[in-house]
Amino acid sequence: MCCLSKEKIMRPTIDVDALRSEIRDKSVRVLDIRKEEDYKQSHIPDAVNLPLANLLADDSPEKVLQYAQSFGISDETPVVVYDDTFGALASRVAWTLQYIGHEDVSLLDITYGTWKKMGLETSTEKTSFDKKNHSLKLRPEILATVDYLGPAKEKGAILIDNRERLNFLENHIPGAMNIPYRMLASPDNILRPKEELKRLIQNRNIAPDAEVITYCGSVGTLSGLGYYALKSIGMENVKLYVRSFKEWKSLEKPIERQNDANYWDLSAE
Amino acid sequence: MSKTSLSQSKGDNLPRPKINWGKLEEAEKFAEMVKLFRRGKINRDDFRRFRLQHGAYGSRMTDDYSMVRVKVPAGEVYPEQLERLALLSEGFSIGSAHVSTRQNFQLHWIALEDVSEVMRGLAEVGMTSREACGNSVRNVMCSPLAGVCTQEVFDPTPYALATAKFLLRNPMNQSLPRKFKLNFTCCEKHGMARIVDIGLIPQKIDADGKTHNGFKIFLGGGLGAQSFVGHQLEEFTSEEDLLYTIIAVIRVYDRMGNRENMARNRMRYLVNELGWEKFQNIVLKERAMVRVTQSIMVKLDLDKIPEVLGKMSISSDTPTKPEGFSRWMKSNVISQKQNGYSSVFLTLESGDVTSNQLRTMAEIAREFSAEGRARTGFLQDMVFRWVKDEDLPKLYSKLLEVGLANPGALTMASVIGCSGTTSCNLALTNSHRIAKEIQRKFLELKLDVDDDLRDATIKISGCPNSCGQHEIATIGFFGGGGRMGKEMYPLYSMSLGGRSDEQAMLGLTCMKVPAKRVIPAILKIIEIFKSDKKNGETLDSWIHRVIDNDGSNGVKSFNDIKEILKPVVVAPTIEQDKDFYVDYGNDVSYHARTGKGECAA
Ligand code: HEM
Ligand code: SF4
Numbered sequence: 001m002c003c004l005s006k007e008k009i010m011r012p013t014i015d016v017d018a019l020r021s022e023i024r025d026k027s028v029r030v031l032d033i034r035k036e037e038d039y040k041q042s043h044i045p046d047a048v049n050l051p052l053a054n055l056l057a058d059d060s061p062e063k064v065l066q067y068a069q070s071f072g073i074s075d076e077t078p079v080v081v082y083d084d085t086f087g088a089l090a091s092r093v094a095w096t097l098q099y100i101g102h103e104d105v106s107l108l109d110i111t112y113g114t115w116k117k118m119g120l121e122t123s124t125e126k127t128s129f130d131k132k133n134h135s136l137k138l139r140p141e142i143l144a145t146v147d148y149l150g151p152a153k154e155k156g157a158i159l160i161d162n163r164e165r166l167n168f169l170e171n172h173i174p175g176a177m178n179i180p181y182r183m184l185a186s187p188d189n190i191l192r193p194k195e196e197l198k199r200l201i202q203n204r205n206i207a208p209d210a211e212v213i214t215y216c217g218s219v220g221t222l223s224g225l226g227y228y229a230l231k232s233i234g235m236e237n238v239k240l241y242v243r244s245f246k247e248w249k250s251l252e253k254p255i256e257r258q259n260d261a262n263y264w265d266l267s268a269e
Numbered sequence: 270m271s272k273t274s275l276s277q278s279k280g281d282n283l284p285r286p287k288i289n290w291g292k293l294e295e296a297e298k299f300a301e302m303v304k305l306f307r308r309g310k311i312n313r314d315d316f317r318r319f320r321l322q323h324g325a326y327g328s329r330m331t332d333d334y335s336m337v338r339v340k341v342p343a344g345e346v347y348p349e350q351l352e353r354l355a356l357l358s359e360g361f362s363i364g365s366a367h368v369s370t371r372q373n374f375q376l377h378w379i380a381l382e383d384v385s386e387v388m389r390g391l392a393e394v395g396m397t398s399r400e401a402c403g404n405s406v407r408n409v410m411c412s413p414l415a416g417v418c419t420q421e422v423f424d425p426t427p428y429a430l431a432t433a434k435f436l437l438r439n440p441m442n443q444s445l446p447r448k449f450k451l452n453f454t455c456c457e458k459h460g461m462a463r464i465v466d467i468g469l470i471p472q473k474i475d476a477d478g479k480t481h482n483g484f485k486i487f488l489g490g491g492l493g494a495q496s497f498v499g500h501q502l503e504e505f506t507s508e509e510d511l512l513y514t515i516i517a518v519i520r521v522y523d524r525m526g527n528r529e530n531m532a533r534n535r536m537r538y539l540v541n542e543l544g545w546e547k548f549q550n551i552v553l554k555e556r557a558m559v560r561v562t563q564s565i566m567v568k569l570d571l572d573k574i575p576e577v578l579g580k581m582s583i584s585s586d587t588p589t590k591p592e593g594f595s596r597w598m599k600s601n602v603i604s605q606k607q608n609g610y611s612s613v614f615l616t617l618e619s620g621d622v623t624s625n626q627l628r629t630m631a632e633i634a635r636e637f638s639a640e641g642r643a644r645t646g647f648l649q650d651m652v653f654r655w656v657k658d659e660d661l662p663k664l665y666s667k668l669l670e671v672g673l674a675n676p677g678a679l680t681m682a683s684v685i686g687c688s689g690t691t692s693c694n695l696a697l698t699n700s701h702r703i704a705k706e707i708q709r710k711f712l713e714l715k716l717d718v719d720d721d722l723r724d725a726t727i728k729i730s731g732c733p734n735s736c737g738q739h740e741i742a743t744i745g746f747f748g749g750g751g752r753m754g755k756e757m758y759p760l761y762s763m764s765l766g767g768r769s770d771e772q773a774m775l776g777l778t779c780m781k782v783p784a785k786r787v788i789p790a791i792l793k794i795i796e797i798f799k800s801d802k803k804n805g806e807t808l809d810s811w812i813h814r815v816i817d818n819d820g821s822n823g824v825k826s827f828n829d830i831k832e833i834l835k836p837v838v839v840a841p842t843i844e845q846d847k848d849f850y851v852d853y854g855n856d857v858s859y860h861a862r863t864g865k866g867e868c869a870a
Binding site for chain 1: 300303304307328329330331356359360361362363364365367377378380382383385386617618621622623626688689690691692699701702705852853854855862
């Protein structure tokens with residue numbers, strides 16, 4: 001007898017073929033995280049629109065729960081999220097849904113731009129669904145707060161900064177490691193193949209069971225992608241410091257930097 | 270596996286890299302070595318030697334980051350390689366890449382842990398960083414105009430590529446006393462044959478009723494704390510003897526070069542210490558030996574199959590000429606010896622390009638160049654050859670879109686600046702940024718259109734080590750620190766009159782110029798030149814006349830130039846001018862800081 005756990009096996013990303021078949025079966029709820037104007041122009045069939053700005057305006061669990069319910073998402077509904085910003089915005093929303101206790105959330109493994117380039121079906125219809133009930137079971141184990149960072153680092157947690165290299169050199173949380181978000185993607189997909197991501201992590205000597213906390217510049221988007229990159233290779237103990245470096249700086253916490261070098265002047269921009 | 274996938278049908282019949290320089294195993298080995306090093310299983314010095322042999326320098330003030338130098342033999346780079354550099358610079362570096370004066374690409378501030386990934390990415394498209402640093406034969410250079418230059422005798426490119434192929438990973442040169450450089454040029458004018466260990470200029474002679482290809486070979490030149498101009502080995506070195514000569518020189522250097530004193534271990538010091546004639550004799554004897562012992566096994570793998578050119582003209586309608594087009598044509602485009610074709614030079618700022626610009630370059634190579642690829646130049650620049658004349662306006666429009674349409678590439682406005690304090694451990698000043706500032710000023714003042722200035726150059730190094738090649742510049746600078754009371758300020762030593770052509774000579778030290786007075790000093794020199802010059806004189810020839818003490822009414826000698834510049838370079842007090850004490854790219858007062866240099870490692 002097989003003893004599959006009742007909990008659904010989490011799939012951090014979903015590919016185009018699987019999504020299209022789930023859309024045909026009407027067994028999935030698709031969230032489009034782009035701006036409303038973009039959504040109106042065209043979107044993946046049956047997708048509902050949740051612009052990231054709306055979510056960020058109030059991302060309290062109660063508000064997020066309201067959104068989920070209004071999109072007809074119940075505890076059991078598989079959700080797939082996409083954007084056109086290399087998966088970073090979608091990641092932030094996916095993480096937020098998981099944080100309020102929704103288990104079955106995946107990122108579409110390509111952006112909407114790529115979807116269109118592939119000539120796949122799109123729609124201009126605004127979709128709506130009947131409201132559903134969803135429970136609220138917060139999952140603090142995937143969230144890192146500023147107060148959590150210090151003690152966690154002492155216990156050996158690894159802090160990963162997902163901003164670009166020059167920003168990282170300029171200033172970062174002491175002891176953080178830099179994995180620029182661009183390193184996570186492949187030319188076609190929002191995340192590299194698993195073997196490659198695993199190699200990048202191994203090269204950094206990060207153990208598969210290490211506790212890792214990702215952060216980025218302001219609202220946890222780039223680091224949201226970092227979070228899912230690590231989840232996608234099966235790392236269990238990953239947290240998002242969702243208020244990120246913006247909060248850290250505003251609290252005037254200590255900052256580390258690469259001194260005595262004019263690296264910005266190497267940039268051609 | 271996804272069944273639906275993006276179609277990858279980019280590849281039509283465009284040329285693919287002919288030579289695969291890369292080796293995937295080296296990336297894997299590198300990753301292993303980093304892990305061992307981090308675990309303390311390899312000592313720092315051994316690891317450093319290994320790292321440099323594989324093309325990774327330490328970065329300024331830290332070994333946790335590397336600069337990876339990507340070799341581009343003969344400067345030939347293919348579209349897919351440019352795209353890969355774009356991807357690697359975004360993923361692992363700073364989103365920009367850098368074109369060096371020796372036709373390499375450089376990716377800065379790469380985490381040591383990621384160097385192996387970069388090497389892997391390079392190997393996948395046939396590129397390598399192997400032996401780009403360290404005590405090895407560095408990138409084999411070849412004039413970006415080779416094959417299209419109106420003054421060349423024949424195209425040296427196949428020889429440069431075959432030489433690079435022969436030497437890369439060759440056990441013969443894995444542990445030389447120091448680095449070793451080879452430059453092939455097309456003609457006397459376009460290249461730097463006289464300031465490298467081995468410099469080669471194509472030459473033909475008629476003998477036995479036949480024409481023979483060969484080279485003029487110069488040995489023992491080089492720039493540095495002490496610089497030398499190379500000596501010509503013999504009247505004519507035949508094609509058959511080319512490889513034997515190169516092997517012989519490297520063997521002599523390997524055997525006799527100084528391995529003790531790191532400041533004197535380049536081959537030019539050996540030549541200087543032995544005296545040219547003695548060195549020449551030893552090399553010729555060695556070559557005779559090599560010829561006898563190796564001629565059966567060792568041959569250059571020359572690929573001289575003429576290429577079928579791809580793409581022809583892409584413009585059907587007569588295009589409108591965008592604004593700025595004629596200025597750009599004048600300063601960035603050279604007509605090829607092949608009728609109807611031009612070579613286009615891109616003006617970069619200190620050699621820096623963004624990843625998006627690299628992608629546009631890949632497109633340009635595919636769309637506009639009949640050879641379907643690009644070359645890195647000698648001046649931290651990029652060159653597209655085999656562009657149909659009628660396509661030039663369209664190409665210019667495309668460059669405008671991505672900010673690559675600056676004029677000035679082939680003029681004094683194309684200023685060289687080494688990495689300086691942006692990444693180099695030995696730097697005393699931000700030579701990289703000041704070069705950009707000077708270029709911007711020149712373009713703003715439209716000095717690029719001034720024919721009197723065209724053959725003059727400005728080159729800047731951030732310390733006396735000459736990576737910016739300041740000694741061969743008409744106006745050259747190297748960085749240091751100045752002091753006024755207890756305050757320090759960034760300061761350059763200025764030299765005048767350097768040249769790298771047939772009349773190669775090193776610039777003469779003129780005076781010290783504070784960083785923030787470099788631009789005014791250059792403009793002042795131009796001003797006095799303008800008022801003093803004789804008919805038909807250029808800045809370069811005027812400076813040489815003054816150096817030879819053959820000055821006219823106003824400026825009689827080198828000393829007169831110094832006198833006129835004196836007021837320009839006086840240091841104000843910090844109260845008078847705070848900015849004077851701050852180097853370019855900084856917001857706090859200057860202080861000289863350096864780490865351990867790796868040039869000799
Ligand atoms: C004592 C130490 C060094 C000496 C004597 C030295 C000397 C030189 C010289 C003479 C060149 C001129 C290029 C040519 O031969 O055509 C050069 C090129 C260069 N050097 Fe250095 N160098 C030193 C250390 C470094 C260091 C520490 C860095 C930075 C990591 C560096 C970066 C470069 C770069 C970027 C180039 C441009 C050309 C290339 O692609 O090789 N150098 N070096
Ligand atoms: S010249 Fe000096 S500052 Fe410039 S790259 Fe070379 S060693 Fe560094």
